[in-house]
Amino acid sequence: MKICIxxxxKYPPESRTPLTPAQVAFLRDELDIDIVVESSESRCYSDAEYRNLRVPVVNEIEGCDIFLGVKEVPPDKLISDKIxxxxxxTIKRQEQNKHLLQTILVKRIRLIDYELLTNMHGQRLIAFGHFAGMVGAHNALWTWAKRSGSFTLPRMKDLMHxxxxxxxxxxxxxxxxxIVLTGTGRVGTGALLVLRDMGIKQIEPEAYLEGSFNYPVFTQLLPHHYAAQKxxxxxxxxxxxxxxxxFISTFWPYAIGSNIMINGIYYMEEAPAFFTLKEMQHTDFNIEVIADISCDIAPHSSIPSTVRISxxxxxxxxFDPxxxxxxxxFxxxxxxxxxxxxxxxxxxxxxxxxxxxxFITRIMGELIKTDPSEMLERATIAEKGHLKPGFLYLEDWLNS
Structure with a gap:
């Protein structure tokens, strides 16, 4: 078994990597795993940083069995009969990746999606969501600073760590x-960390709505704060x-009483939007900056002004309501x-x-063990030219 990073x-350029130089070196030296790295000029760790730890950096990858990436692989770059x-x-029938999944089936590839790697209780084991929340919260305040001119803040991308x-x-x-923050998962906890590190005081939702403050505050909402049964x-x-x-939305009091919204929920198709376009047109609508970390595009979204990805x-x-x-x-x-x-x-x-x-602590053991892995099986969307049973609902979409 030979693994390749x-x-x-992807465009815009993606610089993240599944494994750092030190982590690849650990897998090679301590666990004797055959793993190489495909040369890249855009990766956040240079080829030299891998080579300095005696990690092979290669240009030819056809001889590898398992490929680890981050974002979607272009269909023409996929190698048949690999993992x-x-x-x-793709699991939400994202139209832009329809051809990708069709090609995976044609090329008899086994596709294991990081998003689907879960434990027996359905809890995700690996994700970047915490960092999405961190950067999203930072960017929310950066946007406010640009809009208001009340303080200055550099972009996170311009900081090394x-x-x-x-x-x-x-x-x-x-x-x-x-500031009103929605979401309590990885994204929400990441945003929470940054807001606290900024010295912004957290207030309980009820007090947030009722109080007047002479210092910056935020509140974090659970579903029962913004939705009610019909x-x-x-x-x-x-x-x-x-x-x-x-359910119907009960978010309106927060739309009236907030300057900034940071949205980190997992959107469900049939769930009510936080507010409508008509409500955004109301003179009482007070939110001036929305950091939509969820990035679901309207009309299939919780925020009607998320009309495109930035x-x-x-x-x-x-967005002009x-x-x-x-x-x-601005x-x-x-x-x-x-x-x-x-x-x-x-x-x-x-x-x-x-x-x-x-990946090393939760996934790698499943990948290298000799017995079939239930975890990897649950996360497999397609294999040997067929959709796995849990993803047969995608068949009509792929054939349309």
Missing amino acids: IKEH YFFFSH YELAKEIYSKITIPPIK DGDPFDKSVFYNDPSE TIDDPVFG QTGLETQP QSHAVDMMTIDNLPNELPRDASKAFGKQ
């Missing part, structure tokens, strides 16, 4: 603004996740939207190190 071909690990973004950001946070003064019954979390269509190079666009159209950012009549979908790429070395640690 492949180069990324691939990457984030495929997060410790440098923390040094900067200790020196800035943030005015008394109110029939008036008490909020039931299990019902919400099983049938979100039976990029690390061009992170913010304006009165016209429902995109406009220039205008008083528009809402500023930060909708980057590869946020961890702004902190690639920290994110890659954490991801690699998760």
Whole structure:
């Protein structure tokens, strides 16, 4: 079994890697795993950093059996009858990756999606979400700083690692603004970390709505804070996740009382949006900056102003609620939207190190053991030219 860390071909450029030089060296030297790295000029760790630890850096990869990437692999780069690990973004029928999955079937590739690697309780074992939350929260405040001119903040992408950001946070003064954060998973905890490191005080939702503060504050919402059952019954979390269509949004008080929104929820198709376009047009709608880390594109989204993905190079666009159209950012009549979908790429070395640690401690043992792995089986979307049973629902979409 020979493993290869492949180069990324995604545009905008992706610089993260599944395993750092030190981690690959550990697998080779301590566990005697045959693993090489495909040469790349865009990776956050240079070829030289791998070579310095006696890791082979190669240009020819056809002789490898298992390929580890980060983002989607272009169909023409896929090698038949191999095993691939990457984030495929196909299980929600993402149209832009339809041809990718079709090609995987034609080439009889086994596709194992990181997003589907879970324990027996269905909990994800490996993700970049924590770093998406961190960078998303940072960018929310960066956007506010650009819009208001009340303080300055460098981009996370221009800092080598997060410790440098923390040094900067200790020196800035943030005015008394109110921030509402949604999501309590990896994304939410990452955002929470940054807001706290910035010295912004956390307030319970009820006090947040009722209070007036002369310092910056934020609140973190659980589903029962922003949704209610249509029939008036008490909020039931299990019902919400099983049938979100039976709920309505109760987010409006936070839309009135917040300056910034950071959205980190996992959006479910039938769930109510936080607010409608008509509500955004209301004079009481007070949110001026939205950092939508979830990045679900309207109309299939929790935020109607997320009309497109932004990029690390061009992170913010304006949205005019009165016209429902995109406009220039940082205008008083528009809402500023930060909708980057590869946020961890702004902190690639920290994110890659954490991801690699998760892969080594939670996944690698399953990959190298001789018996079949139930974990890897659950995460396999396609194999030997066929969709696996749990993903047969994609068949009609692929054939349409």
